[in-house]
Amino acid sequence: MPGLEDVYRRSPIVVQNAMATAFGAKERLLRYGGRFRDYCDEVDRGQWLSADELAELQAARLRAMVSFSVDQVPYYRKLFDQLGLAASDIRGPEDLAALPVLEKDTVRQDPESFRPTDLAERPVAQTTGGTTGTPLRYWVTPSAMQYTYATYEVRFRRWAGVALGDRMASINGRKVVPVEQAKPPFWRHNLAFNQLYLSAYHLTDEHLPSYVERLERFAPEVIVGYVSSIHLLADHINRHGLAGVVRPRAVLVSSETLFPWMRADIEQAFGCKVHDGYGLGELAAFITECRHGSLHVSPEYGVVESTTTDGEEHRLIATGLFNRAMPLLRYDTGDVIRMAPPDHRCPCGRELPVVDQLLGRADDYVVTPDGRSVGPAPLSLAFQGVPGIREAQIRQAEEAAVDVLLVVDATFDDAREHQLDHELRERLGHVVDIRYERVDAIARTVWGKRRLVDSSIGRRGAT
Template identity: 35%
Template sequence: MKTEALYHRMPISAQHAVCSLVGWRIQHTRFGSGFTQQLLAAEQRQRWSSDQMLVFRDRRLQNFVRHAAATVPYYRELFREHGVNPERIRTLDDMRVFPVLTKSVVQERQQHFFSSAIKPRDWRMTHTSGTTGGGLRFPTTLAAMQEQWAVWWRFRRRLGISLRTWCGYFGGRSVVPIAQTKAPYWRYNWPGRQILFSGYHLAPDTLGQYVEELNRSQPAWLHGYPSILSLLAEHLLSTGQSLKYQPKFITTGSENLQARQSAAMERAFGVRPANNYGLTEAAANVSECTHGRLHVDEDFAAVEFLPNNGGGWRVVGTNFTNPAFPLLRYDVGDVVELDERSCDCGLPGRTISAIDGRSEDYVVLRNGARIGRMDHVFKDMTAVREAQIFQNRPGVLMVRVVKNPGFSELDERHLRQEFFQRLGDQADVQFDYVPKIARTQQGKLRFVVSGLRDTPEMANSVPPAAPSDVTADADWESRELTAAIA
């Protein structure tokens, strides 16, 4: 923290230099020679048939289960307790002999998940933030990190983004001191070809400066949290401004991309954002293809879909790329919709039709039913800048809305209708018009905030897992800055 404070006191030119220094370090570790090999191998595998891919996945799974049984205390015990011979686990279906692993168990018994086969000197510590539950700090390896970045870059390169493409990055961690009240609200990472825009300074009166910098530097690729990129889009649309150039690519990460946010970005920038779903724990990864469909990256993790109480399918995965911290059948805490149709793009693997988001992003009706995917209520609401649902009583929803100019009574009536269509008379909907919506400590926008989850009436339902951190992006963690300055 001390070094972060030191960074914030530096002159702006020195801050640019620190960002570039950190960027240089990342280029030489995360994107070092191992990364290039991993990327080429991953790109070769995307030309395989689905059968080839599943054979590859199951072989990795087999080896990983043996590794976990032999070197990880938690699994040694679990296998003994369940009388399971690790040699008998050959396919994803065989994994059903194990219980699903929740994040709280991992948090409580963290040290029991360390593999004795990986020496602490080879650890790379990483962490998830967690919004309602606590975070998780755990070791990974350089090779595992590089493979994860290879799979993310495979997705980006499919879209046409190259490692040389300049990126306008709109993430949650600010590299601009919050007390700064004058432009520039961005810092340059030259080696990484990133312009790191601050999400925390984006407001109606600073928007013009962001637009100016984008027009000047013209990064072909915009990437970041959907809540920040859509805010930029909403600002542009509501003030009738537009960029003087058209970005070629938009990708989002870290939060679930809501339908309304996607629509706003497409209107403002003329490009539809492409969706990539990943998480630090590496227990699953899903990438959009050039046909706009979502494919499970079967070579990256062994992913299962289990029916979710309240609709959709829970994502449960085994992170076979990370030998330092094996997670078998880990409940990621997200819900998706499965897609039965095959995709013509030629990529192997199962497809899903939608990522519904956090499994806790549901509301509870008067009759106890739980309803997810509420973001669709706001899909075509151009007069709404941001929205959040707050609930602390079943059947009562407080909808916080940040209006765009032009919001009228008609819009509220329309919203009421949309809610009524989905919830009928099982919920009272109240509107609270607010100037802004608070972010989590990590700068993320939660869509549903609920005080119901720990109450007795929820005791009979499957408890939602604490959220993991959906990353899939070049997170600029303060600890990286810290490491660079220290």
């Protein structure tokens, strides 16, 4: 039986638009139903609490999460037992150092051991590719989703001067049209919610004008999506003297490193401020940019550890405070941050902690012979449905070919490689030769971060 996605792909555009609307409705209920409104009020009030009040609230939520985890989650019950610790030994974030850092691989190898035996809500299964190409299965509670979207609404959208329901154009990993499609439309319109989904896989010199034209007609109030994709659009707009043709009130980006020059290009093209955001699919950390350009941590959402006080870079270790469907304590996100000094005060008046820089999401693009540039965030989605892959990297030394390096487990066979090949071709097309190589390990960057894409042709960031 064909999956919904196959049905979607074979349907006429009118039906696809209707299906995009129906998918939107289901997603919308999970995100914006239930306690979403109450959480918005809470998150709104919470942003004006003093640093001390926030610290107290965070510690209380941490104690509750640790206590729940030790009571209900097999992995933590065993871990605390082995360490000779009781849940009550963790009174605040400063006590977390007693626990080992939780590697993504540990979760990936046995995700079931992180699920509670007893849960008041029915969990929803999710998969993330992450920007390192290692798929991870995890579960969320509807209330944690609603709390996450309330935080997104209040501390991302509203900080940027927009709101839920505004006309939104989004360009992310969603495969809205087949990659082999050679003519517009490369987008679908969600009529019910006023959203235009644009393909991140057709950004060529040839097609970019049609994107800009469609955006101009749609006149979005906000543009949301991957840094790489939005930057390609902005670069085209600037090069062709089209700045200001599309004028949203804000651009919200996430998932990839936003370099200062990219920010400048995007702000020039769209004549508005870019707001950067960081949130994990695994619901462990939430960091968003206010109007004064500070990246604020939401401390009641998750603990973001600051291991140094001297402004040095370190791994972003996070502890989620809300998602009981899969508690993650001291979770190594694989990303790198530099915290601002604790006494740093943002002119916006909020005492939420500030991240000086989100680093280590530096990644390249794959550039195809037909002129498309595809960034790491959309490419990471190719790996997410394929089991047995522990690590992956796409290397490109020439335009006509890429090498896909894979660290796999025993379950990975030729059928899975074939499946991955299919997924990658959906994003890169057939113009690139894709070679596969199984390796023991993938080299890390100086920050200890793996990059998904390493391309000498589409080099964008520092290593």
